[in-house]
Amino acid sequence: MLIVLDNSNPAPLYQQIVDQVRAKVLAGEIQPGTQLPSIRQLAADLLTSVITTKRAYQELEAAGLIQTRPGRGTYVCELTESSRQRLKLAEVEDHIREAVQAAARLGIRRPQLVELLERMMEAEGLDDE
């Protein structure tokens, strides 16, 4: 599993691990049932601490993406289509929240923000169905 940690990224290291694993699982790059490295192995591979990888796995487990079976290892969960959709939306939700909060700070009004959103969706070719 290829994870790249970036010290200059303001996001905490454990968050970077969570984000990358989540992205790979949702994109299908890591199949359900795949075994993930132990927290110790991952810490050594990424040159980070066990506390960090443990925290990342805890968050991924809370999100329903992975499951640790004591003595057996950590595995990627089987995701139903609806939970997959829910997780994908959750990821986008964080980004949208940041945009809305920025808009609120700057005093941008709803119609302007909606128009901006429509324009961007058009530019990125988002499906209408």
Add this chain to the structure above:
Amino acid sequence: MSEKAFVLTGVEKQLGDFRLKIDDLSMDRGFVLGLVGRNGAGKTTTIRILLNLIYPDRGRVSVLGLSMPRDESTIKRRIGYVSENPSFYEDMTVAWTIGLVSRYYPAWDQELSQHYLRKFDLDPRKRVKQLSKGMRVKLALTLALSHRPELLLLDEPTSGVDPVIRRELLEEIADMIKDERHAVVFSSHITQDVEQVADYVAIIDDGRVREYADKERLLDRWCRVTGRTPANGRDISPLFRSLRTQGDSFSGITDRYSPEWERRLEETGVSGHRVHRLGLDEILLSLSGKEI
């Protein structure tokens, strides 16, 4: 086998004007402790007390479940130490140095020492005085690791060392911990290294432990919060360690950030607030009373 890598209880030591006082510091095996603090804060003294190179005036020292100084020789055989400026017989070769040290350790593994020499690119025929600082540290690390210690103590291992060797040293620290019976304690004023590989962080200032926590929880708690002050003029400073305001903007440092803390902040009527985690260097500055 003791769960604890080390335990310091009620330890006190007076060295001239400097006084070290550690009421309670311990860590389980399987983890890395980073000791952070300014020069002269007490990091080296703490490590030396664990090694019994300095004998405390008061208190109890236990290492790997054994008692210092009673079990000193047993403990010494099971730990590896790299001091801040490792000293050697400068005119002697790397190979000779290894031969010298190997005799002190029944568990010495000569093949392992050769493995490290190759890994670290250390020429056994080179004389110590020909080695760069980074190579000297790697030699010291070879000597520390070749008897398969359970606890590794490193005093400022990455200071004054080039980025490539710094990386090699951090890799060895991370590698050591793959075995959960092992533990590492390293001190560093390069907070970035501690932030990266340490599981636990102890911030030492003026001879005392000011903070000791799980690294992620420590970094969660210490935050910079910015935003606009409440329109009703309510005083938000009780929520912060330090606060700066200019006009209706504020920037404050808290060491108690949590979702509940954030709710209390919101209740005061602030608007547009943003929260950023602080880096370990900034936490150290704040604890030293510096404005950040």
